[in-house]
Amino acid sequence: MHVLKNISTLYTCCMEGPQDSIHPIENAAIVWSEGAFDWVGKESELPEKYQSAQAVDAKGHIVIPGLIDCHTHLCFGGWRPDEFEMRIRGESYLNIAKAGGGILSTVKSTREASFEELYEKSASLLRNIIQLGVTTIECKSGYGLTLQDEIKQLKVYKKLQENFTVDLIPTFLGAHTIPSEFKDNRKGYIDLIVHEMIPYVAHQNLAQFCDIFVEESAFSIDEARTILNAAMEHGLEPKLHADQLSDGGGAELAAEVGARSADHLEQVSDEGLKRMAERNVTGVTLPIASLYTQQPYLNCKRLVDAGVDVAVATDFNPGSAPSFNMHLAMMLTCNHGRLTPAETLKAATIYSAKAVAMEKKIGSIEPGKSADFVIINTPDLNFWMYHFGGSKIDRVYAKGVRISE
Ligand SMILES: [Zn+2]
CATH class of the missing domain: 2.30.40.10 (Urease, subunit C, domain 1)
Structure with missing residues (x-):
């Protein structure tokens, strides 16, 4: 004692x-x-x-x-510093993609990396993350986009959990984007997620949540509904990347399916917030992504006023948010999200625990x-x-x- x-x-x-x-x-x-x-x-x-x-x-x-980072993409191959410079120079997303950048470039590097390489890299990152006060970390797949490579990422998280004292919460994000080999066959990829990936991941107990990127450039509301319903049938709880670049009805869908959280929300509508509050969906702000992509920040005050609990996370990933610093995410939530330090601390602890269904144990x-x-x-x-x-x-x-x- x-x-x-x-x-x-x-x-x-x-x-x-x-x-x-x-x-x-x-x-x-x-x-x-x-x-x-x-x-x-x-x-x-x-x-x-x-x-x-x-x-x-x-x-x-x-x-x-202990701080809870409830939204990260911890395991990935390669980095994208060239893209960082291109963005600063004002290059368009299309040009960056043409030059080999964007999510698909990380998909390529992640597929090429061995399990051991991914494990060593993620473990090294995690050791640094712990020094910054994080004791629980949610971590997504989504850079494999084949059954085998999604499993490779999720198994990295499983092994990390075996070797570290902190809690890791694994999330399946096969619906991150459409991989290039399916670019002319969206339905084929969605079928693969629904009929092969989700059943396998759930059966092997490799993830607790199923996340999806709902955006014009990624998955539509109808596609998301299909995927999240399949996930729930297999016991995976839904989460969404929603309303980041446009108000596409992601928050409304999060409420409709009773999602644990809706994340990003920079462009969320008032109606979307109202429905999230009614279904007690936690809103997760990811201000480091706004910082690095020069996009508007989420006004978190709007969420609090609408009765939505706000959590904050880093969105750590090699493209739009290459920082795992929760203190930075919290400082930005104060300065740009307009939450007070007290409101922000609650966002990084008990409400972050709620965003990963752990509020009875931690936070x-x-x-x-x-x-x-x-x-x-x-x-x-x-x-x-x-x-x-x-x-x-x-x-x-x-x-x-x-x-x-
Ligand atoms: Zn994310």
Whole structure:
């Protein structure tokens, strides 16, 4: 049994209350054993029976729940730095694609990479991600686009889960885009997803969610409905990349199928938000993608006002969001998403847990929950969000074990 003492402010981030309720406790202590929290409260009120627990000194720093990155594309072959420069020079998406860029270039590199190469690269990235305070990470396939290569990515996540203490939440994203060999046969690819990929992935327990990119350049609403219904029949819970570049009705579809989350939403309609609120679909903002693609940011205030819980994630991928820094995503959510630091912290913890159906186990510091927490060397939450510079993260714990260097 361990007790963490000398916490200046503990931000417990319990679910109760609106987006800005993060339930802070000053001069706090927390007790955990066997990977879960036993007691949380003011240090002066620490019960007698915990006095003999092994003490850990928080050194007067703040403590928050482990950050949850609920939307990443962690496993991929290659990188796309040339495309980054082309975009800055103002090259069109079409020209970038013609020069061999875009999602399909990552598909090519991912197909060419061996399982071992993909594993080593993802493991190395994950070690860095952990140092930034992340204790749970959702990770998608979607750069294979054949049964074999989608499975290769999902098996990388399975092996990572075996070797790391943090939680990985695998998502099948075979419907990321139409691969080139099916460019004249959309129906053929959708049939492959529905009749081969989804049944195999579900049967082998390789994913918890099924995601789809709903966009003019990717999949239509009707195609998405077909794919997500098939996923649900096989026990995969739906998620959507929705309304990023245009209001294509993605949010409405997310509500219709009862999706766990709708992500991006930069162009979402008021009607879409209303329906998401009615079905309790979490809205996930991905501001790093807006930063790198020079697209408008999602005004998260609109979602909160419409009664939609907002989560924040990095969307880490080699094209539109080549950063896995949750602190950066959170700072952008404050400055461009117009959420306060408190609202943003709730977005990165308990509401992010909700976006991956884990809110009963993680996302807040409460007795019974997994002992995932981060000690940050900063006077308070506002200061951490405002002073964006070198990492102020002092120590990271997952399941009660220190996992940072
Ligand atoms: Zn994404």
